[in-house]
Amino acid sequence: MVSRKALVPAAFVACLLPLAWLGGRYLRDDLGANPISELENRLGFYALSMLLLSLACTPAQLVFKWKWPLLLRKLFGDYAFFYACLHLSTYVGIDQFFDWREIGKDVVKRKFITVGMATWVLLLPLAVTSTQGWQKRLGFRKWKRLHRLTYVAGVTALVHFIWRFKTLNTQTSIYASILVLLLTVRIVFWLRRRKEPNRK
Amino acid sequence: MKITPKDLYLQRRRFLQLGAAGAVGLLARGAAAAKGAVHGEKLAGVKPMSKFDTTEKKTPFEDITSYNNFYEFGTDKEDPAANAHKLVTKPWVISVEGEVKKPRKYDFDELVKMFPIEERVYRMRCVEAWSMVIPWDGFPLADLIRKLEPTSRAKYVAFETVVQPENMPGVKGFSGIGFPYLEGLRLDEAMNPLTLLATGLYGEALPKQDGAPLRLVTPWKYGFKGIKSIVKIKFQETQPATTWSQYGGGTEYGFYANVNPDVDHPRWSQGRERRIGEFLKRKTLPFNGYGDQVASMYAGMDLKKFF
Ligand code: HEM
Numbered sequence: 001m002v003s004r005k006a007l008v009p010a011a012f013v014a015c016l017l018p019l020a021w022l023g024g025r026y027l028r029d030d031l032g033a034n035p036i037s038e039l040e041n042r043l044g045f046y047a048l049s050m051l052l053l054s055l056a057c058t059p060a061q062l063v064f065k066w067k068w069p070l071l072l073r074k075l076f077g078d079y080a081f082f083y084a085c086l087h088l089s090t091y092v093g094i095d096q097f098f099d100w101r102e103i104g105k106d107v108v109k110r111k112f113i114t115v116g117m118a119t120w121v122l123l124l125p126l127a128v129t130s131t132q133g134w135q136k137r138l139g140f141r142k143w144k145r146l147h148r149l150t151y152v153a154g155v156t157a158l159v160h161f162i163w164r165f166k167t168l169n170t171q172t173s174i175y176a177s178i179l180v181l182l183l184t185v186r187i188v189f190w191l192r193r194r195k196e197p198n199r200k
Numbered sequence: 201m202k203i204t205p206k207d208l209y210l211q212r213r214r215f216l217q218l219g220a221a222g223a224v225g226l227l228a229r230g231a232a233a234a235k236g237a238v239h240g241e242k243l244a245g246v247k248p249m250s251k252f253d254t255t256e257k258k259t260p261f262e263d264i265t266s267y268n269n270f271y272e273f274g275t276d277k278e279d280p281a282a283n284a285h286k287l288v289t290k291p292w293v294i295s296v297e298g299e300v301k302k303p304r305k306y307d308f309d310e311l312v313k314m315f316p317i318e319e320r321v322y323r324m325r326c327v328e329a330w331s332m333v334i335p336w337d338g339f340p341l342a343d344l345i346r347k348l349e350p351t352s353r354a355k356y357v358a359f360e361t362v363v364q365p366e367n368m369p370g371v372k373g374f375s376g377i378g379f380p381y382l383e384g385l386r387l388d389e390a391m392n393p394l395t396l397l398a399t400g401l402y403g404e405a406l407p408k409q410d411g412a413p414l415r416l417v418t419p420w421k422y423g424f425k426g427i428k429s430i431v432k433i434k435f436q437e438t439q440p441a442t443t444w445s446q447y448g449g450g451t452e453y454g455f456y457a458n459v460n461p462d463v464d465h466p467r468w469s470q471g472r473e474r475r476i477g478e479f480l481k482r483k484t485l486p487f488n489g490y491g492d493q494v495a496s497m498y499a500g501m502d503l504k505k506f507f
Pocket of ligand 1: 037038040041042043044045046047048051080084087088091095113116117118119120123157160161164
C-alpha cells in the first residue's frame with residue numbers, strides 16, 4: 001500500500017498516465033483511421049472518468065468509513081476539468097479548426113454539443129473554487145452547496161456521452177449505472193441523517 | 201485527378217507529422233509499423249473503370265478495413281476488425297424470396313459466377329459525418345434482379361444480414377438495435393445503375409468486417425443502407441421495416457436515408473463531413489454528389505419528410 005503521504009502525489013502521476021498513453025499512440029501514428037475523432041473522444045472519456053472518480057470519493061467514505069478517498073476528491077475533480085479543457089481544445093482547435101461560425105451553430109443546434117458545453121461551464125467555477133482558500137472565503141456550507149453541482153455536471157456529462165452514440169451501448173450503460181449508484185448512496189445517507197434528531 | 205482545394209486539406213499523416221516533428225517524432229515514425237489488415241483472395245478478371253467512378257483519392261485499404269460500423273461485432277469502430285474473423289462465410293446461402301418468378305436459394309459461389317465483376321470507385325458517406333472513397337468490386341443489383349424476374353407486385357426489395365450468435369459478440373451483447381439487421385430499397389432504387397452488390401474491394405475478396413461475402417452499396421445513401429453479409433433478398437409489395445428506420449420510433453433515421461446536408465440528424469449536423477485521412481471538414485453534397493444519377497427518382501417528393 002502507498003503510505004498516506006505518498007497517496008496524493010502517486011494519484012497525481014497516475015492521472016497523467018492516460019494522457020501519456022494517448023500521446024504515445026499519437027506519436028506512433030496509432031490513433032486509427034480517424035485520429036481526430038479518436039483523440040477527441042479519448043480526452044472526453046478521461047474527463048468523464050475523472051469526474052466519476054471524484055464523485056465516488058464521498059460515497060466510498062460514507063459506505064466503507066475510509067478517510068483516504070476524501071484526500072483524492074479535489075485531485076480527481078481538477079483532473080476532470082483538465083481533461084475537459086484538453087477535450088474542448090481538440091474540438092475547437094482541431095476538429096472544427098477555429099471555425100467559430102460552425103462552433104456557434106453546433107453549440108446552439110446540436111443538443112449533444114449543448115450539454116457538453118453546459119458541463120464544461122458547470123465545471124469551471126468548481127475547478128476555480130476547489131482550493132482550501134476558496135473553501136474559507138465562501139464558508140464551508142456555501143462551498144459545499146456549490147460543489148454539489150458536481151453531481152449535475154456528472155449527469156450532463158453522462159447525457160453528452162450517451163447522446164454521442166447512435167444507440168445506448170454497453171459502455172454508456174455501465175457509466176450510467178455507476179452514476180446512479182453513487183447518487184443513490186448519497187441520497188440514502190442524506191435521508192438517514194435527516195432522521196437523526198440531533199443533527200441539523 | 202480532380203483538383204479539389206486540396207492545398208487547404210492537410211492530410212492526416214501530415215497532421216500527425218507536424219505534431220511529431222523533431223527527434224522524438226523521427227524516432228517514433230521509424231517505429232510505426234503499418235497495421236496489417238488481413239487481405240482477401242485476389243479477384244480474377246475484374247473489369248476496371250466504370251463511368252460512375254470518382255477520381256478522388258482512394259481511402260487506404262487499412263482504413264477501410266479498420267474503421268467500420270457492423271454492430272453484430274460490437275458498437276466501436278474498431279470492434280468489427282477485431283471480431284469479424286469469427287464469421288463463418290463458407291458455405292454461404294442467399295435466399296431469394298417473395299414476389300419473383302422462381303424463389304430459390306443460391307449458393308454464393310454460384311451467384312458470383314453469374315455476373316462479370318467490375319470495379320466501382322464510390323464515395324461512402326457515413327451518417328456519423330465521416331466519409332471514404334472505396335474501390336468496390338461487384339455487380340449491379342439490377343443485373344441480378346432482371347434474372348430473378350420480379351412479379352408485377354414487387355415494389356420493394358428487403359435485405360437481411362446473417363445472424364450467427366456464437367460468432368457475433370454484438371448479437372449476444374447489448375448494442376441497442378435488434379437483429380437480424382434489416383434494410384430495404386424501393387425497386388427503382390434497387391434497379392438504379394449505381395446500386396451494387398459488392399463482393400470485394402481493392403480487387404480482393406471482401407474482408408469480413410466490410411460485409412463478406414456479399415453486401416449492398418448505394419453510394420447516394422448513408423452508409424448504413426449498405427447492408428452487410430446478406431443472406432436474404434425478398435421482393436415485396438409493401439415498404440419493408442428496416443433496422444435504423446425503426447430505431448427511436450422512426451424519428452432519427454428514415455427509410456430513404458439519402459445523403460442530405462439540409463436534414464440534420466436529431467443530435468448532429470449533416471452539413472459537413474470529415475473525409476478519412478483529411479484534416480479539415482468538407483461540405484456534404486446532396487445525394488453524396490450522385491444527384492445526376494439519382495435525383496430524378498425522387499422528383500416531387502418532399503425529402504425533408506421522406507428523409
Ligand atoms: C465544451 C464543451 C464540449 C464540447 C464542444 C464537446 C464535444 C464533444 C465532441 C465533438 C465529441 C466527439 C464526438 C464524436 O467524435 O463522435 C465528444 C465526445 C465526448 N465528450 Fe465532450 N464536449 C464538451 C465537453 C465535455 C465534458 C465537460 C465532458 C466530461 C466531463 C465530455 C465528455 C465526453 C465524452 C465522455 C465523450 C465520448 C467519449 C467516447 O466516445 O469514448 N465532453 N465531445
